[in-house]
Amino acid sequence: MTMPFIDLKAQFRELETDIRARMDAVLAHGQYVMGPEIKELEEKLAAFAGVKNAIACSSGTDALLLALMAHGVGPGDAIFTTPFTFIATAEVISLLGATPVYVDVDPETFNIDPEALRLAIRAVKMGDAGKYPLPTGAGKLTPKGIIPVDIFGVPADYDSIMELADRHGLFVLQDAAQSFGSQYNGVRAGALGHVSATSFFPAKPLGCYGDGGAVFTDDDEMAQLMRSLMVHGMGTHKYDNDRIGINGRLDTLQAAVLLPKLSVFAAELDQRQRVADRYSMLLSKLAGFTFQKVPEGCRSAWAQYSIVHERREEIQTALQEAGIPSVVYYPKPLHIQTAFADLGYTAEDMPVSMHLARNIFSLPMHPYMSDEQVDEVCGVIAEALA
Ligand SMILES: Cc1ncc(COP(=O)(O)O)c(C=O)c1O
CATH class of the missing domain: 3.40.640.10 (Type I PLP-dependent aspartate aminotransferase-like (Major domain))
Structure with a gap:
């Protein structure tokens, strides 16, 4: 499934x-x-x-x-x-x-x-x-x-x-x-x-x-x-x-x-935090990930669980083969979108955004996700990187 x-x-x-x-x-x-x-x-x-x-x-x-x-x-x-x-x-x-x-x-x-x-x-x-x-x-x-x-x-x-x-x-x-x-x-x-x-x-x-x-x-x-x-x-x-x-x-x-x-929103936010914590705990054992920093004193609403890895394509392919969806938010930063071409920006003007666009992806995230599901996602990623 x-x-x-x-x-x-x-x-x-x-x-x-x-x-x-x-x-x-x-x-x-x-x-x-x-x-x-x-x-x-x-x-x-x-x-x-x-x-x-x-x-x-x-x-x-x-x-x-x-x-x-x-x-x-x-x-x-x-x-x-x-x-x-x-x-x-x-x-x-x-x-x-x-x-x-x-x-x-x-x-x-x-x-x-x-x-x-x-x-x-x-x-x-x-x-x-x-x-x-x-x-x-x-x-x-x-x-x-x-x-x-x-x-x-x-x-x-x-x-x-x-x-x-x-x-x-x-x-x-x-x-x-x-x-x-x-x-x-x-x-x-x-x-x-x-x-x-x-x-x-x-x-x-x-x-x-x-x-x-x-x-x-x-x-x-x-x-x-x-x-x-x-x-x-x-x-x-x-x-x-x-x-x-x-x-x-x-x-x-x-x-x-x-x-x-x-x-039920406050309780759902706690559940999102649980899912995010489990992802971070498991994925931090693997090499090469950059995690989004939640600064001291902040709590994320965890709309997405997004991570950065230079081997994104391999990981996404493995996930897809295992029936696990992942999404790239955002593959094309706004400064290089055709809709904004008249602003005259070049890709190099915003190097960090370009780096993220090339390497970031988001994993399944919602309050009703079980620990077992998180473990399954991380297991597939670990195998893809092995
Ligand atoms: C950062 C950001 N701003 C604005 C919007 C626009 O919201 P809506 O789709 O409700 O118009 C979105 C929706 O995806 C968003 O992610």
């Missing part, structure tokens, strides 16, 4: 009664858009993250978009982010006519490198690509914001990032699409940066049964603005429009799915 990469069916078996009851309640009251489950979910998400405002929306991508729109991001603005992420992180920058300025990642955490970020901000301010590789025409850009991504669930270095942001008057939008449930010095994802965005895509640590997302902020004014932008720039009533917005609401049925899942 093939081992699942993420076992959503095992989770459904555990939660089926509650999920069905919650969905039935929506079918009974019929408020499919902005029903009472949305408010309940938002309050519970805010309480979980330890932040004043949570706004449920249609996807992680729209969550990022709403946050950028609320900050008035547009043409001429430079937004600093990592190329070692999913396209959505930078796509929303370009969609608004602003320019992504890529900053390479740290070789240990795989998250944006604060020292490189410092150089990149200076380079944009001085219009000097000699200080750090910049997109074509970046000399005319104004630094506006930073989008750190908590890749695979590990929080970025927010102390360093916030210090740089304060010094240069930039906003910080935490891309917590993969890290909802993680912690940074006791602060949960959602409460880091000035505003935070997460995704409820089914494969995420907290996922619904379709597309979904949320934005978080302690800033009430910003929250109000994002709520308006999410509903076509709505003013004081439905057909009163103060600004250009989007249709970015979460469906009530998706909130009904998320509520029972949120009630």
